[in-house]
Amino acid sequence: MTTYDQIWTTFLNNCKVSDIDLPQTDEKIYEMISNAVLHFNNRLRDNVKCDNITETLDRELSDDHLLILAHYIRLIFLKNQKTYFESVWQPFQGDIGLRNFSAQLKSLENSVQDQEKLIERLIINTEEDYLWVSYMWK
Secondary structure, eight states, rough: OOHHHHHHHHHHSSOOOOOOOOOOOOHHHHHHHHHHHHHHHHHHHHOOOTTTTTTEEEEEEOHHHHHHHHHHHHHHHHHHHHHHHHHHHHGHHHOHHHHHHHHHHHHHHHHHHHHHHHHHHHHHHHHHHHHHHHHOOO
């Protein structure tokens, strides 16, 4: 079984974000992991289940899938940061300068897009391995 600690450690080791913005309670970390699992399941057409009591998933994830899941946590984190930034600072963009607001918003949008592309690349890498192995066994 893959543990929440494995998932969170993989996330922290591969997806550096501001420590101050990370959840500080187990409950909030569980929520982030569960939300990422929902996105993971949707994209990969899988059915991984979380168990907050045992702090595990219902099965052992491959290293590839663990990495993808960690990057989904980062993607959701970045999307939430972007939404927060827009909702909090947009009313004050005249006071802080339109160019500065637009530049920061564009930076967040680029980070989200880069993360989405990375996840797709990781998924394709897992598929190419499968295709290559299938080809070799024919």
